[in-house]
Amino acid sequence: MRHGVRSLFIDRFSLLGLFIGIFLGVNAVTRTILMTLSASQVDFGLIQLGTIYGVGLVFDGITAFYFIIPVVLYFVFVPDRVFRHRFHRPVVHLFFFVGVYILCYGVVAEWLFWDEFGKRFNFIAVDYLVYTTEVIGNIMESYPVYPMLAGLLVPSGLIYFVCARSRVFKGALAAPCPFRQRAATGFMCLMVPVVCFAGVDSSRLRVSENVFNNELAKNGVYELFAAFRNNDLDYASFYEQRDTTEMLVRLRKLVATDNAEYLSQSPEDITRRVVNPGDEKRLNIMLVTIESMSAEYMGIFGNRAGLTPNLDRLARGGLFFDNLYATGTRSVRGLEALTLSTVPTAGRSIVKRPGNEGMFSLGYLFKERGYDTKWVYGGYGYFDNMNYYYAHNGFSVVDRTDMSKEEKTFANVWGVCDGDLFNRSLKEADASYAAGKPFMNFVFTTSNHRPYTYPEGKIDIPVKTGREGGVKYTDYAVGEFMKAARTKAWFDDTLFVFVADHCGSSAGKTSLPLRKYEIPLILYSPKTIEPDRVSKLCSQIDVAPTLLALLNWDYDSKFLGKDILAMKPDEERAFVGTYQKLGYYKGDRLTVLLPKGGTEAYVYDRVTKQQVRAAIDDSDLTDAIGFYQSASWLYKNGLTRRTTGEQGWDS
Structure with a gap:
């Protein structure tokens, strides 16, 4: 030695x-x-x-x-x-x-x-x-x-x-x-x-x-x-747990609503029949998920840089939700929440996990009602496993590889510019309309992403000068998109949904800085929806149930989200997370579940955006565990898939 x-x-x-x-x-x-x-x-x-x-x-x-x-x-x-x-x-x-x-x-x-x-x-x-x-x-x-x-x-x-x-x-x-x-x-x-x-x-x-x-x-x-x-974390191995049956029973109580009835008494089965009053509407759906569109970038949230005049106009003319939170900091988290209405999983998103086929998804609900359901993306959809996920969960896939040279007037490494993407989305809608079928197009933009390049001459901010240019160009493209859509025969029968996948930045002094998860949600259909501003605390996982409620659809549900418009004050909550930290936000308190069984709690002032440490509230902690532990257990045991006999997986 x-x-x-x-x-x-x-x-x-x-x-x-x-x-x-x-x-x-x-x-x-x-x-x-x-x-x-x-x-x-x-x-x-x-x-x-x-x-x-x-x-x-x-x-x-x-x-x-x-x-x-x-x-x-x-x-x-x-x-x-x-x-x-x-x-x-x-x-x-x-x-x-x-x-x-x-x-x-x-x-x-x-x-x-x-x-x-x-x-x-x-x-x-x-x-x-x-x-x-x-x-x-x-x-x-x-x-x-x-x-x-x-x-x-x-x-x-x-x-x-x-x-x-x-x-x-x-x-x-x-x-x-x-x-x-x-x-x-x-x-x-x-x-x-x-x-x-x-x-x-x-x-x-x-x-x-x-x-x-x-x-x-x-x-x-x-x-x-x-x-x-540690990229794939098993909840049972890393996080605080309670008795599984007790948590499943608690989850059923947490997701229960006045207009839904459970189809089974088993705590392992969260399937319930949701009944929405009124005649069923068969509106077309154009669901636009905007890359990195933080609430703080928009004028209607108080930004004075004039970056989003078109989105602000749509918010004032539609149903605008100003207290909605993204579930994560990656695109796949937002896509997971919007299509599956589930809380974020520890580790990787379900979008990227093996065995994610045939999930109970928004795509299948529309497809089963005879809709053309399409995932329209301006980039290469193999990225983050997106094409595979959508193709096996109720959607047809349209990505950059399906676009002709003439359709791609401008592109960077992430995809074609948002203007080109929206033009292709309009073509897909026209094709469905010509075939006599209602459509549900899930459109995902890319321009508001570094390197922030876009066609010259469209906005007054030079390319590659930062986030503001990406935000303003995307807003410009949204404006042009809506101008073109208003000329279409299908416009009056279409509900437009604008929502972000996540915020533009997630860094903050605390482990889960809530102000970095605030995103906009706009539902716009001037012939069918009265303008209003909704300030209920809600989550990305609530978008799908809210959308279905506006259509007055009756359906069997395994979603964990709720119709925001029908939420009672004591039901308002949101879910935020990273791949390791799982947050439950209710009232003014954020409870965070950490790996290795740790927990944190904060008090959040939404006006000042201040977030300070606080003592753990036992009720909030139990609710958080009820959601996250139960969701993990249900997914792991295949109970969030479509009912046996309905699988009919897409080829």
Whole structure:
């Protein structure tokens, strides 16, 4: 063991010590840069800073030992005569430089990710690794990538040059290192990641009540691999539970309504017959889900930048819901909530999970009534498994690959511009109308997404200048879309639904910042719906039941959402979450379920947008567990699928 310790300073392993020192220094610089970028959000103070950098140093060190595992193995098994040979030295120099360059590249990668999400690498980064075409394309279109990569040669070269001229570096290439000595040192180096893998978990890391401080104390690379391990969380394994039967019974009470009757007495069966009074309406449905349209961007919510005149006009002329919350921070979360009317699942969205075919979905309800049901998307629908999910849950799929060259006047890596998407949506509606069939088109936009590029000359904000341009162009496209729709024979018999998939940003000082989940919902049909403003607290999962209620449909339901217009004051609530944290918002209190059985609670002032820690309310906690535990159990046991005999899965 003594030889192993000495070898860290006098032989080839001293290179690893040198590299680890650089690793720690570069990550400290990264932490400082990210802290500077979010200075207004960070809680500063001597103790806070000391904790951030101290805990950060620990996780940086652990990550460094993970990082060098391949090199440790190489150093152990390469014989002295090879390692010390003059032809091998350039190899060491090359790989040392490459390692330093990768560290510098990591600084830039973390900065870009932080700029977009206000987080260290997490499950979003893991998902994006699967879709390299879109992600790399987005980066290429958003940033001067090649100049940045070339610029990294400067700091990388300087660090390498200083190290290569050092006595440690030169001595490491010449000093002998017998196999027993190499094996002992290698064993010590490898035991560090082995022990840390078994005993260190960053998911419960908390250095502050401020989420930004907690994120800064983490290491991005460590979090990337931790997210890869935990991307699919089983509720039963990670979250606080109660007796399953009791929670299922509680769920039935929570989703019960005056106009619905359960078809079974079994607590495992949430199927109920919903009866809506009045004659059934067979209106066409144009459900437009707008990428990243936070409530705060719209004038009707108080924004004075004039970005959304068309959406504001529709809100004033339709049924406008101003207190609705997105269920998550990813598009697939919004799509899940809108089609399945279910609370967010821990880990991955159902849209991306295997075995998601034949779910009880909005698509099938319309399809069974003879509607043309179409999922219309401007991008490549293989992204996030969207095409597969919609094709196997009641919709026909139309995406970028189905559009002709003439239809695609402008596109970026995420998809055709919203104007082109809306034009194709109108064509699909025309085709259904010509065939004598009502239609339900689920349209998903892409233009309000980095790199924020769109056709020139449409709005007064130059392309690639930020979110405001994306918001204003999408609003412009909505205006043109509605102008064209008003000329159609089917317009008077169509209900237009405008809702966001999620907000434009989810970063905040608390674990689930509610103000970052507020989104608009507009139901517009001037011949059938009177304008009104609804301020009831509600969720994306309530959109489908509300829509069906407006149509006066009677149907068997497995939805967890409710008709917003019929909600009683004590029924108002919303659900928000990330892939790990599950929130239940009722009254002015937010209850959060955390992995490993933890819980948090906050009081939220919707006017001031202030959110402060509070004591846990037992009733709210039990309701939260009732929803999330029961929803997970029902999904896992196949009880949220369509009734046996009705499957008829699409080919």
